[in-house]
Amino acid sequence: MNQIKLKRIMESMKENNVPQLIVADPASICYLTGRMLNCGERMVVLYLDIHGNHKLFIGKLFPQSTPIEGAEIIYFDDTDYYVGMLANLMRENTVVGIDKVWPAKFLLPLMNKLNATKFIDGSFIIDNIRQIKDEEEQQLMRAASKINDAAMKKIIPLVKENFTELEIADKLFEFYCEMDAPEFSFDPIIGYGANAADPHHESGNSKGKLGDSVVIDIGCVKDGYCSDMTRTVFIGEVSQKGKEVYEIVKEANLRGIAACKPGNRFCDVDNACRDYISEKGYGQYFTHRTGHSIGMECHEFGDVSSVNENILKPGMIFSVEPGIYLPGEVGVRIEDLVLITEDGCEVLNNVTKDLMIIK
Secondary structure, X not given: OOHHHHHHHHHHHHHOOOOEEEEOOHHHHXXXXXXXXXXXXXXXXXXXXXXXXXXXXXXXXXXXXXXXXXXXXXXXXXXXXXXXXXXHHOOXXXXXXXXXXXXXXXXXXXXXXXXXXXXXEOHHHHHHXXXXXXXXXXXXXXXXXXXXXXXXXXXXXXXXXXXXXXXXXXXXXHHHHHOXXXXXXXXXXXXEHHHHHOOOOOOOOOEOXXXXXXXXXXXXXXXXXXXXXXXXXXXXXXXXXXXXXHHXXXXXHHHHHHOOOEOEEHHHHHHHHHHHHHHOOOHHHOOOOOEEEOOOOOXXXXXXXXXXXXXXOOOOEEXXXXXXXXXXXXXXXXXXXXXXXXXXXEEOXXXXXXXXXXX
């Protein structure tokens, strides 16, 4: 296991009086071990103990080719009572932290078997640590975003070529493969015209027409870390309303980024975007939070919303993506990833945000 990351987690467990922790989120297991273990419906658990008695419980169907430094690997058969095996190796009469993603079909038998002082949601311990990216992670995020920038520049001219939304997504995957990043960080959102006014539109067989706004929301995975970016362009021409909405969203994005500095709160970033859009009369059409944290997963703990008062700290990476969506008319979203630095932020995306009309 990564000993530096493990030390931080052990310190947090002690500070929060959580002597035993069940880690089940594949991304969190990978964060510590470097191994992405997706075992489907079968149980996989990294058991962490403040006394150092760390174990990885995994089915025999998933043999590990090498040991894990600092953790014993315990294998089980599908027919074993593997939750009981886990309980038998845990200490009783302590607080036990449980990963928020661990299924009830494993948790409930453990609660019946193990005499614990209390079971709590212990996800915050690793979530809070994963929010702060170290230098290596920051470099990986920069690399993923650089690829995403290049892909966006290739995709934008295609919106006038009579491709469907799904065909654009297929082309995007080809571009990612060419750049050695053959995995989407999420299903790309390509929305023409009225579809652009649906914030989470599912790409389909629609084609663009003259005057349409086109929302292009894309991301790839490179070396285990995600990218995410949105640009909105127009086909052939832009209406006065479309231009007005675009410039408002662009200014909201810039104001949000300006609020991204250590000591401010996530809600300050959201308010910077939302207040400006509301001031311009479109508040009711900004229908989602301003952003989300990102790293090994596209959506990680820590959202950019009006209710999140957590403080921004150097090493945090999240999106700033205000939007205005006028049903049946026009939709605009502009999204960048930002890295909080010691004195402000670094924007990880470099594709222009100037209004683009693709002819």
